[in-house]
Amino acid sequence: MWLVLLILITLGINFCHLSYSNDNEYAVIKLQCYFESFGNDGFGCRTVNLTSNSRRTFIKSILRLSTTNSKSKSKATNNDVNTFYSYNGNITFIPKQIGEHFPNLNNFIITKTGLKYIEWRDFKHMGHLEMIKLNENKIEAISQCAFHYLENLKSINLDGNRIQILPLKLLTNLPNLTEFSANDNDITHLMTEMFKENQNLKTLLMNRNKIEVIEIDFHGWNIDRVEFKNNTCINMKYICCAHVIFKNFTEHIKKNCGGPDFC
Numbered sequence: 001m002w003l004v005l006l007i008l009i010t011l012g013i014n015f016c017h018l019s020y021s022n023d024n025e026y027a028v029i030k031l032q033c034y035f036e037s038f039g040n041d042g043f044g045c046r047t048v049n050l051t052s053n054s055r056r057t058f059i060k061s062i063l064r065l066s067t068t069n070s071k072s073k074s075k076a077t078n079n080d081v082n083t084f085y086s087y088n089g090n091i092t093f094i095p096k097q098i099g100e101h102f103p104n105l106n107n108f109i110i111t112k113t114g115l116k117y118i119e120w121r122d123f124k125h126m127g128h129l130e131m132i133k134l135n136e137n138k139i140e141a142i143s144q145c146a147f148h149y150l151e152n153l154k155s156i157n158l159d160g161n162r163i164q165i166l167p168l169k170l171l172t173n174l175p176n177l178t179e180f181s182a183n184d185n186d187i188t189h190l191m192t193e194m195f196k197e198n199q200n201l202k203t204l205l206m207n208r209n210k211i212e213v214i215e216i217d218f219h220g221w222n223i224d225r226v227e228f229k230n231n232t233c234i235n236m237k238y239i240c241c242a243h244v245i246f247k248n249f250t251e252h253i254k255k256n257c258g259g260p261d262f263c
């Protein structure tokens with residue numbers, strides 16, 4: 001009976017859990033970070049020497065480092081931290097439990113690391129996130145459930161990674177998403193359902209990918225800025241250009257191999 005339950009639980013969990021590698025080494029780390037002011041009214045945790053090379057890397061505690069000019073910030077607690085910022089970390093996976101230590105994060109930034117995989121539980125307990133910026137890493141795969149409970153998200157930046165496929169349901173449940181940027185990746189296909197639930201999207205940037213097919217019908221959208229420059233060869237046969245209401249769309253895909261297909 002317990003065995004059956006265990007199997008069911010495992011199946012349930014695996015529903016959103018893509019397996020990429022057998023790297024299951026368990027690691028517990030102490031997160032070292034500088035507390036710095038970020039924006040007008042909050043603090044950032046800027047990590048130092050962050051190492052996380054297994055999907056089972058958990059944060060046991062936070063070690064606060066303080067900069068010499070931050071006396072006034074010494075009273076800041078983990079609850080005051082609104083920004084997590086990691087630059088140049090030695091990471092393949094995002095360490096787990098960041099959201100449990102910093103329950104009020106609005107901004108999450110990881111840049112110039114070896115980050116390869118975004119997993120379904122990476123943003124757990126981060127329901128206040130408004131901005132995720134994961135540019136210039138080595139991201140290959142993103143779980144379709146990764147952003148699912150981040151209803152307040154307004155902007156996602158995945159520029160400069162190695163993404164080939166955006167999971168179909170990646171952006172469902174994000175009604176307030178206004179900006180999605182994935183320039184400089186290897187994405188080949190944008191399927192019909194991709195931005196279906198993001199009716200507030202204003203900016204969509206996907207320059208320098210390998211897009212061949214765009215199935216999305218942007219009809220009726222109030223979108224301001226769309227860029228698909230320097231992709232491989234966009235075939236527009238699934239949408240009728242007459243529906244495309246944003247300015248200068250053809251201008252943006254002109255440099256693709258065949259130019260736009262007209263309806």
Ligand SMILES: *[C@@H]1O[C@H](CO)[C@@H](O)[C@H](O)[C@H]1NC(C)=O
Pocket residue numbers: 032048049065
């Ligand atoms: C981070 O790593 C560098 C190089 O190993 C070391 O010199 C430095 O002291 C470390 N910083 C902290 C805060 O641990």
Ligand SMILES: *[C@@H]1O[C@H](CO)[C@@H](O)[C@H](O)[C@H]1NC(C)=O
Pocket residue numbers: 051052053090
């Ligand atoms: C990164 O971390 C791994 C351990 O996870 C270690 O073996 C490796 O030397 C580290 N690389 C750098 C550049 O610090």
Ligand SMILES: *[C@@H]1O[C@H](CO)[C@@H](O)[C@H](O)[C@H]1NC(C)=O
Pocket residue numbers: 151152175176
């Ligand atoms: C979306 O934004 C509107 C207006 O800013 C806000 O009232 C609403 O609560 C937001 N919805 C979610 C799910 O965050």
Ligand SMILES: *[C@@H]1O[C@H](CO)[C@@H](O)[C@H](O)[C@H]1NC(C)=O
Pocket residue numbers: 207208229230255
């Ligand atoms: C597109 O490619 C052309 C020719 O390689 C280059 O001049 C231009 O800057 C590129 N545009 C963008 C937005 O990458």
Ligand SMILES: *[C@@H]1O[C@H](CO)[C@@H](O)[C@H](O)[C@H]1NC(C)=O
Pocket residue numbers: 247248251
């Ligand atoms: C559209 O493209 C044309 C030709 O490149 C340019 O002259 C015009 O300013 C563009 N309009 C907008 C709104 O960007």
